[in-house]
Amino acid sequence: MSSSRIDALTRWAAKQNGLDVANITIAPAGGDASFRSYFRLTLPDGSTQIVMDAPPAQENSAPFVAIGRRWYAAGLPVPNIHAADLDSGFLLLDDLGDTPLQAFFTNEQSTQRSHQQALDLIGQLQNRANPKALPAYDAALLGRELDLFPDWCLDKWLGLSIPDSWAALHAQLIEQALEQPVVSVHRDFDAMNIMVLNQHLYMIDFQDAVAGPLSYDVISLLRGRYCRFSNEQFSQLVQHFYDQARLDGRLSRHVSSANFLSQCHSMAAQRSLKVLGIFCRLTLRDQKQGYLARLPHFLEHLEDSLNSLPQHDEFSQWVSATLRPAITQRLADTLI
Structure with a gap:
């Protein structure tokens, strides 16, 4: 992942929380078999969120967003999707920790x-x-x-x-x-x-x-x-x-x-x-x-x-x- 894309993702995540980039920290939180990667966003109050990077040229995140929002509304235990920019491939999700x-x-x-x-x-x-x-x-x-x-x-x-x-x-x-x-x-x-x-x-x-x-x-x-x-x-x-x-x-x-x-x-x-x-x-x-x-x-x-x-x-x-x-x-x- 290029530094320019990480910068863009960080600015986007900060904006979704109404914060300046200087007031958040972001660190890698793993990847998977696809082209998606994940980052843990730490807010000033110590709470965390997960930022998903899914490059739109390789990953279509629209199904994930649509299904996730339907299942969350149905009361199923899935991460809440707080924000999504499908054109950029950025998603902001609940942090469910590191324990599979x-x-x-x-x-x-x-x-x-x-x-x-x-x-x-x-x-x-x-x-x-x-x-x-x-x-x-x-x-x-x-x-x-x-x-x-x-x-x-x-x-x-x-x-x-x-x-x-x-x-x-x-x-x-x-x-x-x-x-x-x-x-x-x-x-x-x-x-x-x-x-x-x-x-x-x-x-x-x-x-x-x-x-x-x-x-x-x-x-x-x-x-x-x-x-x-x-x-x-x-x-x-x-x-x-x-x-x-x-x-x-x-x-x-x-x-x-x-x-x-x-x-x-x-x-x-x-x-x-x-x-x-x-x-x-x-x-x-x-x-x-x-x-x-x-x-x-x-x-x-x-x-x-x-x-x-x-x-x-x-x-x-x-x-x-x-x-x-x-x-x-x-x-x-x-x-x-």
Whole structure:
């Protein structure tokens, strides 16, 4: 980020608070996988705000602002957006601190409790946020996401051919997703996007929210980057969500817990394949370092999901016999 842009951002933030630049301090507060970066603004009284810098040439902040203001008005725990200059790419937000949910994954009990709290937060989102104002997570979008796997992981990074079993898997994963109730989906409900402040959970990075499958955010959380649950643990957490969704009417009594668990495994396979493709694209196209090292974790998520979907045994066997060795060897050659 250029010094002139930092100066412009600082002047803008000061103006929004009716202050002179000399009366505030601003310091880096982190970034993410996009082109966005964040700064902590300290005011004369010691209170703080977060200034988001989202260069408009690379980032369209209009969805973040629109969704954030709707969800805040609906009583959901998201940062209040105090000001936004979309032409410049500057936003002024509540400061939710520096503690993401994964900071509480310190032992089995705390990890379980934290995930249950986050699953309950998904329930709040699904109950309070109207999905009709969001883009549809339809067959076309689900398909484009799945295609990231053969395009970027297999072809461009590994140089592998698509297995014959791919077409059936592709079609059935989309079909399973579309069978589910449509709700507001955060779409990146990973622990890193859940901030903990004063023992309350808050959602951030919701700009890609869509109207889509009930289980998607559940999978973003339970098959995320920080934990790998056993089949028993995964099933227990899914059951926790299922019980709440049945209780408040998000899920029909006609959907059994076994059927919903199967839908979750299908959704997990879809997301794991997408993530494998995205991480390869971030590495190859965007020159972002560090994502390749995360591939084995999401490969394990994919294998866990496929092991619970016997109808996709052929693809599962290809993953074990061909994909895993290829990724292992490519990483060994790349990360030396």
